Amino acid sequence: MRRALLEHLSRCQELIEGGEMESLLLTDGGRREFLRGLIRMDGYEIGVRVELPPTFPLCLAKVFIDSISPRVERRPHILTDGRLCIEAESDLLLDVHDPWGILRETLVRAHRLLHQILTGDRAAEFARELISYWKGSPRGLPVPCFVAPDDRPRLTKALYFEELLLAVADDPREPARFSPDFSRLPPCTLRNAIYIPIDPLAGDPAFHPDKLATLSELRKYVRALPSRDGRVLDKLLGRSGKHSPLVILGVRRPEGERALVGIQFHDTRGGHPLAHEGNGGSVEKIELQRRDAPFLASRGGADPHLRGRKVLLAGCGAVGGYLAMALARAGVGSLTLVDGDVFELANTYRHVCGIARNGMPKVFGLRQEIERLVPYITVSPYQQRLEAFLHERPQTLDSHDLVIAALGNPTIELELNRRIWSSHRNAPALFCWLEPLGLGGHALLTHGRASQSPARGCLECLYDHPVRGAALENLAAFAKPGEAYTRDSFGCGGRYLPFGDLDAQNTAQLTARLALRVLRGEVEGAPLQSWKGDARAFLQAGYEVTSRYESQTGAFAETLAYIRPDCAVCQT
Structure with a gap:
């Protein structure tokens, strides 16, 4: 049934052109079959691969992007393995008795999303997806974050056990009060961290989340703060110096609310890397798990x-x-x-x-x-x-x-x-x-x-x-x-x-x-x-x-x- 569905799709030129069946030999001796083909739209040629997952037709098919010509360097809504994010599980209502209809719906959604990727505001889409680009931190589990985002720079607190970052909080009592797992920890060391609200979309039509992990680009966003906020931040950076290597960024999304991501600076010399006199340092992404009241309440x-x-x-x-x-x-x-x-x-x-x-x-x-x-x-x-x-x-x-x-x-x-x-x-x-x-x-x-x-x-x-x-x-x-x-x-x-x-x-x-x-x-x-x-x-x-x-x-x-x-x- 699966092969027949993909072969039928290969004959639907309005959905995919030049479709050819291929297969891979799996380690267990089985084979994984998929369809390769082209989608042409908006002056682009997109090479795609369509697969039917084991749970199909209880879910949509999977569509992978192999290539886009002319080349598009930064592409939102495409995962690192090339898969196109075409489904939101919570809004799916699929008729399992009509698997062809489900496969067709998959390609219709893929066309719609590809048009948005190629002709829409990519920077805004990247800002919406910011958190997904911060996942998979080398530290493993995300750091609990009790920082409530707002529109002003300020000091907050980082809780460390030796050199292990345990949490970030506006009030250092909150982790123990509102998270039972913290009440059993040994005494922690408190260090200053700095919260900085930024709005990359205001001045960068080519924004991409990777720029926030690049010191030179991050400095541009920080120095674009309104003058009053810039003066406040200069004082915070000067007072804290290199002893506050942790920064919490409140990144404004297109809808107006702020996403929170962490930056940890290493190998710093002189002042804080974000200060005017800062001499550099390496940047580590810190994935945060939000536990602040506004986020938990609204969510x-x-x-x-x-x-x-x-x-x-x-x-x-x-x-x-x-x-x-x-x-x-x-x-x-x-x-x-x-x-x-x-x-x-x-x-x-x-x-x-x-x-x-x-x-x-x-x-x-x-x-x-x-x-x-x-x-x-x-x-x-x-x-x-x-x-x-x-x-x-x-x-x-x-x-x-x-x-x-x-x-x-x-x-x-x-x-x-x-x-x-x-x-x-x-x-x-x-x-x-x-x-x-x-x-x-x-x-x-x-x-x-x-x-x-x-x-x-x-x-x-x-x-x-x-x-x-x-x-x-x-x-x-x-x-x-x-x-x-x-x-x-x-x-x-x-x-x-x-x-x-x-x-x-x-x-x-x-x-x-x-x-x-x-x-x-x-x-x-x-x-x-x-x-x-x-x-x-x-x-x-x-x-x-x-x-x-x-x-x-x-x-x-x-x-x-x-x-x-x-x-x-x-x-x-």
């Missing part, structure tokens, strides 16, 4: 702009645990955790920490789990009930960007609601809670911004007396009021609300999405959001749902018109 879908945000989370149970982890993974830089409880084995199946932190205070166990999984976050734990915490720290509510309550205790949450509304300086607050037996969950924002003052609508509005003197009822409830939905496993003090892990996750996700919108300033008013679950287990237990639950047809309930004009908390 992982987090928001780097949330790193400066502070969130107070009261309640670190099932919903609060997932919520804390979601906020951390979204990029929030500071979490204050408040909860007086201790992990028990009964929490195992519906808490993000599982069984790992049994017997620990929830705030400390959750902090350990967050810091184990997510770098660049500060977690401040307080093993206290919320009432005691606020009594000791009354200014807390205006020192955070958002307060979230996942307490499962409406009495305490209503008191927090009143405290939030006691001052316009206090942060917005989110209240979230679960319904029993997978019936649903809710999230309510209050004290959010609306023009110059907080938007009306609060948790107090949501609770009402249907009959004077009767118990308060939650207007958003899906479970009919007046029933006791908690269960009792061990007698006094052992009551709990029945719900599952997925119910906690759904409520945490609903709340986290709303919280992130609040932190980004995208929410106005006091929205109430709900998710509606399957009522079968609830009804089988003999309970009844409310008319609000029955009136909702989708998985997410419509916003309830709950704001009371006579509310004693938010309307005063």
